[in-house]
Amino acid sequence: MNDMELALRRSPLFCDLSSGVLSEILSEASSEYFSPGDYLFTIGGIPDRLFVLVDGSVKMVAGAHNKNETVIELLQPADSFLIAAVMTNKPYLMSAQAIGTVHVLTIPAQALRQHVVSEPQLALTLIASLANQCRQMVRDVKDLRLRTSFQRLGVYLLEQADKASGRATIVLPHVKKLIASRLNMTPENLSRAIHSLQEYGVEVVEDEVRLHDIAALRRFCKVETILGELDDEFVVLTER
Amino acid sequence: MNDMELALRRSPLFCDLSSGVLSEILSEASSEYFSPGDYLFTIGGIPDRLFVLVDGSVKMVAGAHNKNETVIELLQPADSFLIAAVMTNKPYLMSAQAIGTVHVLTIPAQALRQHVVSEPQLALTLIASLANQCRQMVRDVKDLRLRTSFQRLGVYLLEQADKASGRATIVLPHVKKLIASRLNMTPENLSRAIHSLQEYGVEVVEDEVRLHDIAALRRFCKVETILGELDDEFVVLTER
DNA sequence: CGTCTCGCTTGATGTAGATCATGTATTTTC
DNA sequence: GAAAATACATGATCTACATCAAGCGAGACG
Numbered sequence: 001m002n003d004m005e006l007a008l009r010r011s012p013l014f015c016d017l018s019s020g021v022l023s024e025i026l027s028e029a030s031s032e033y034f035s036p037g038d039y040l041f042t043i044g045g046i047p048d049r050l051f052v053l054v055d056g057s058v059k060m061v062a063g064a065h066n067k068n069e070t071v072i073e074l075l076q077p078a079d080s081f082l083i084a085a086v087m088t089n090k091p092y093l094m095s096a097q098a099i100g101t102v103h104v105l106t107i108p109a110q111a112l113r114q115h116v117v118s119e120p121q122l123a124l125t126l127i128a129s130l131a132n133q134c135r136q137m138v139r140d141v142k143d144l145r146l147r148t149s150f151q152r153l154g155v156y157l158l159e160q161a162d163k164a165s166g167r168a169t170i171v172l173p174h175v176k177k178l179i180a181s182r183l184n185m186t187p188e189n190l191s192r193a194i195h196s197l198q199e200y201g202v203e204v205v206e207d208e209v210r211l212h213d214i215a216a217l218r219r220f221c222k223v224e225t226i227l228g229e230l231d232d233e234f235v236v237l238t239e240r
Numbered sequence: 241m242n243d244m245e246l247a248l249r250r251s252p253l254f255c256d257l258s259s260g261v262l263s264e265i266l267s268e269a270s271s272e273y274f275s276p277g278d279y280l281f282t283i284g285g286i287p288d289r290l291f292v293l294v295d296g297s298v299k300m301v302a303g304a305h306n307k308n309e310t311v312i313e314l315l316q317p318a319d320s321f322l323i324a325a326v327m328t329n330k331p332y333l334m335s336a337q338a339i340g341t342v343h344v345l346t347i348p349a350q351a352l353r354q355h356v357v358s359e360p361q362l363a364l365t366l367i368a369s370l371a372n373q374c375r376q377m378v379r380d381v382k383d384l385r386l387r388t389s390f391q392r393l394g395v396y397l398l399e400q401a402d403k404a405s406g407r408a409t410i411v412l413p414h415v416k417k418l419i420a421s422r423l424n425m426t427p428e429n430l431s432r433a434i435h436s437l438q439e440y441g442v443e444v445v446e447d448e449v450r451l452h453d454i455a456a457l458r459r460f461c462k463v464e465t466i467l468g469e470l471d472d473e474f475v476v477l478t479e480r
Numbered sequence: 481c482g483t484c485t486c487g488c489t490t491g492a493t494g495t496a497g498a499t500c501a502t503g504t505a506t507t508t509t510c
Numbered sequence: 511g512a513a514a515a516t517a518c519a520t521g522a523t524c525t526a527c528a529t530c531a532a533g534c535g536a537g538a539c540g
Binding site: 062068083084090094116127130132 | 323325330334356358360363364366368371372374377378379381385424
């Protein structure tokens with residue numbers, strides 16, 4: 001049971017809760033494992049519980065199963081998925097598929113919704129979490145609409161570097177095919193994009209990426225910031 | 241003051257509040273007017289208050305000011321904008337520009353955040369509202385990624401018809417240029433798309449649209465629903 | 481150990497949709 | 511009421527990508 005508590009403590013959703021409430025939630029939660037390729041849930045289904053990723057990687061996908069399938073989001077440990085679906089009790093807008101072996105905690109939706117009304121702290125973190133997810137989606141929309149695929153790759157690499165506390169050498173967290181889909185491009189195009197970014201000091205060997213000129217890469221990724229049009233990622237990337 | 245209360249009562253965010261809390265919020269709110277073209281706020285700014293649209297139309301835009309500007313969202317009366325930015329206190333990810341003359345109520349962010357902790361009902365509607373916005377953005381991403389521009393126009397028309405309680409005749413709520421941008425296409429392409437949709441019983445005269453074969457249009461808009469891949473809008477459009 | 485599959489690359493070709501150019505009708509401005 | 515700006519349409523290109531095709535290296539499996 002202790003590892004479950006540790007898992008929740010690592011999740012931004014639950015880390016700020018008093019240990020009383022946390023243990024109550026823990027008592028309702030259960031642990032579950034999935035094999036590579038398994039679907040945790042599928043599009044159209046009604047969410048009856050909240051998933052918190054403890055270990056492994058999960059991809060959120062939409063579109064026809066094999067052909068048009070497209071990766072909307074790649075999740076990492078401590079992420080919870082689709083809180084929006086759980087809280088509104090409306091059908092999932094995407095499916096969740098295990099990439100490797102996956103370990104999750106699940107919390108019954110009913111219980112969660114009850115705790116929200118009685119526990120203001122939980123409501124607050126839930127709001128914060130939803131707001132952040134919302135903003136992430138807005139960023140995705142902007143990326144899709146006003147950047148080229150090559151630029152999207154650029155910001156992806158910059159984000160990864162950022163996560164790795166600004167180090168200029170990063171290792172790709174997934175196979176290239178997945179990353180390509182996440183960035184809304186084909187593997188072929190990703191391959192070409194990588195080559196093209198050499199021009200901005202990006203060096204890729206296998207799954208290891210070195211960014212030799214972060215400033216140049218950033219410049220390339222911006223959609224010509226002509227005016228005082230201060231972009232958001234700019235803030236994110238520089239405030240660190 | 242009474243019209244302000246009426247305005248808030250129409251907004252999904254505040255309509256469920258007890259009149260006590262509502263009047264307290266009202267006392268902190270203020271009314272404001274904007275002229276066509278005015279910016280209510282701009283990208284990168286820190287949100288110090290929540291806007292609730294009372295009258296007029298507002299477009300949320302991103303990208304360089306004149307050139308790459310793109311409409312992310314079109315708002316209608318009773319919508320509140322960018323709750324996510326207000327609640328996280330992080331910089332706006334887009335700008336809001338008045339289309340016609342615009343009347344808004346504004347509520348200080350500070351005050352709002354305080355009410356959230358003391359008023360569970362407000363927290364709940366806030367969560368619901370954020371979740372819905374989140375889901376809308378996900379739908380937008382899916383639209384961008386797995387539909388063609390012609391199909392996006394199709395779902396847009398179907399949505400409008402849906403709002404007009406399923407009537408097959410609707411009138412476009414904005415000039416075509418705006419709609420085109422919202423659907424991520426050029427006015428030229430929208431023009432061609434309209435022509436192309438004649439094939440599916442869409443008849444457009446000026447700003448009046450008649451849908452003669454809703455079933456056919458729906459079929460066209462789906463990205464080949466091969467498997468039991470039950471799409472979300474499908475649910476939305478049929479459960480009515 | 482050979483065969484299969486899969487991840488990845490590289491080249492050739494196809495296409496949705498942008499851009500450019502032009503025209504017309506309508507509205508706005510002085 | 512003339513002139514200028516704007517909304518919309520339509521045709522001719524251009525371009526970012528997808529798609530198709532083929533080859534290579536590595537792990538999986540008989």
